[in-house]
Amino acid sequence: MRENAAPVRPDRSFVLYWMTAQRRLEHNFALDRAIERARALKKPLLVLEALRLDYPWASRRLHRFVVEGMSVQAEHAAPTALSYYPYVERERGEAKGLLRALSANAAAIVTDESPIDFIRRMVEAAAAQLDVQLESVDSNGLLPLGATDRAYPTAHAFRRQLQKTLREHLLAAPTPRPLLRLSLPRLDFDLEAIETRWPRAPLDRTHKWLDELEFERDVSPASLEGGAKQARLRLRRFTEHGLDEYAKKRNQPSDSSTSELSAYLHFGHISAHAILKRVLEREAWDPTRLSAQRNGSREGWWGISAAAEAFLDQLVTWRELGFNFSAHRPNDTDYESLPDWALRTLERHASDARPHLYELSALDSSLTHDPIWNAAQRQLREQGRIPNYLRMLWGKRILEWSHHPRIALSSMIELNNKYALDGRDPNSYSGIFWVLGRYDRAWGPERPIFGTVRYMSSENTRRKLDLRAYLRRWGSEHIEGQVSAGNREKRLRR
Numbered sequence: 001m002r003e004n005a006a007p008v009r010p011d012r013s014f015v016l017y018w019m020t021a022q023r024r025l026e027h028n029f030a031l032d033r034a035i036e037r038a039r040a041l042k043k044p045l046l047v048l049e050a051l052r053l054d055y056p057w058a059s060r061r062l063h064r065f066v067v068e069g070m071s072v073q074a075e076h077a078a079p080t081a082l083s084y085y086p087y088v089e090r091e092r093g094e095a096k097g098l099l100r101a102l103s104a105n106a107a108a109i110v111t112d113e114s115p116i117d118f119i120r121r122m123v124e125a126a127a128a129q130l131d132v133q134l135e136s137v138d139s140n141g142l143l144p145l146g147a148t149d150r151a152y153p154t155a156h157a158f159r160r161q162l163q164k165t166l167r168e169h170l171l172a173a174p175t176p177r178p179l180l181r182l183s184l185p186r187l188d189f190d191l192e193a194i195e196t197r198w199p200r201a202p203l204d205r206t207h208k209w210l211d212e213l214e215f216e217r218d219v220s221p222a223s224l225e226g227g228a229k230q231a232r233l234r235l236r237r238f239t240e241h242g243l244d245e246y247a248k249k250r251n252q253p254s255d256s257s258t259s260e261l262s263a264y265l266h267f268g269h270i271s272a273h274a275i276l277k278r279v280l281e282r283e284a285w286d287p288t289r290l291s292a293q294r295n296g297s298r299e300g301w302w303g304i305s306a307a308a309e310a311f312l313d314q315l316v317t318w319r320e321l322g323f324n325f326s327a328h329r330p331n332d333t334d335y336e337s338l339p340d341w342a343l344r345t346l347e348r349h350a351s352d353a354r355p356h357l358y359e360l361s362a363l364d365s366s367l368t369h370d371p372i373w374n375a376a377q378r379q380l381r382e383q384g385r386i387p388n389y390l391r392m393l394w395g396k397r398i399l400e401w402s403h404h405p406r407i408a409l410s411s412m413i414e415l416n417n418k419y420a421l422d423g424r425d426p427n428s429y430s431g432i433f434w435v436l437g438r439y440d441r442a443w444g445p446e447r448p449i450f451g452t453v454r455y456m457s458s459e460n461t462r463r464k465l466d467l468r469a470y471l472r473r474w475g476s477e478h479i480e481g482q483v484s485a486g487n488r489e490k491r492l493r494r
Ligand SMILES: Cc1cc2nc3c(=O)[nH]c(=O)nc-3n(C[C@H](O)[C@H](O)[C@H](O)COP(=O)(O)OP(=O)(O)OC[C@H]3O[C@@H](n4cnc5c(N)ncnc54)[C@H](O)[C@@H]3O)c2cc1C
Pocket: 250, 258, 259, 260, 261, 262, 263, 265, 266, 314, 315, 316, 318, 319, 320, 322, 386, 387, 388, 391, 392, 394, 395, 412, 416, 420, 422, 423, 424, 425, 427, 428, 429, 430, 431, 432, 434, 435
């Protein structure tokens, strides 16, 4: 997509790929386009991957994950014809002017198209200022964002659309390893003046230098290591040891029951295309196995094992449903974007008595009366994730314990985006809004607080899941060591 009306400048020194969302050097349509541009213009290709200090919910945890990814990219790019420029802001505002300085020497610029609001706004603001053509390219998923023109209200309706249209897009996959034997002129433009003002990120193995940076929110790094290499390893481990049991175990709260790829997908360290390719290769799939069904049914469309079908339904239908909503529904993060039936029923029950009420600080510190919820929140705080099923329960209980669904919404957004490594994603909002009724239907019986929005309880969860190991790891013994009696007093109950 053309982002501005400025021309290509063939007299300038290089083509620039300004990497903002798809932080990887493989399976990436934007990188493919940048290479195509560089070849046509016979120019070197420079990739700028920059990280500011003041992005929404910025923290040491998110920074560390992105910087680990940068180290992998630097290693990957070093022996190739591509020049890679990783930059991490040391003080707020320091990055200002970097893109402009590079663009003054760029023949053309390619960037990532993203439905994530702050990235979209950043690209639009840059486009208006640049005197050289800026194109954004969509490498978010399998179905291009522009292939639909509306937001789909349910997974069923979106799946029907996928069943009608995805086939043709499957053939147009990005190049798996575009840097392999890449032949382009080497960068001979001297970046010294630019790099003196905006020094390359040091990217040593310890990343100790990140300790010097100041963040508004104090969130320590999680143990999950960022980067394309880790993402590939995790994908391999999952397809070899987890996928067969996925349909049966995806709700269970153990480490190996799901892929744990969402953070890598969020930062673009791995692409949906690469995951799909590996799953389909493992299933010895070919396009003739794709069924002609267009009824929106979950089973039997790909023509592969039930476990792989179940996994692809999450990766393709559910993940891309969220991207579709962000791209096509204005104000998709506002409470009012809920379906009418959900708004009506939640409002009708907004003044119902709440047996338990917790403020954000009590939720943040796992200080509720519910040991399962506290454990999930503790894992979120420490590891930056909550397993699939418990994440739904986590949201439902916040709805139950908040003065108003609007307050529940803002608490969920704050806690999820502050701690989750996959937070701030279109699917952060689809998951959080699902808690309040998006993509769902009314369920009886009508209950206090929830109305006809789907209800979930910790008692049922305890019956449904084997939580013993989970609670041993994240449960109350864990809390005793960490939370002082004084903090417990802050618990707000009514
Ligand atoms: C309250 C709440 C908040 C959530 N916040 C986020 C978030 O911040 N970021 C995020 O990516 N997902 C979010 N989800 C959706 C889902 O919980 C995670 O995608 C999933 O737990 C990630 O774990 P995994 O990678 O092991 O998933 P797997 O089960 O291995 O699934 C593979 C991939 O499919 C996609 N996927 C799986 N489940 C869903 C789903 N329900 N909706 C959309 N995509 C899905 C993800 O990209 C995931 O990586 C949220 C759900 C809820 C209920």
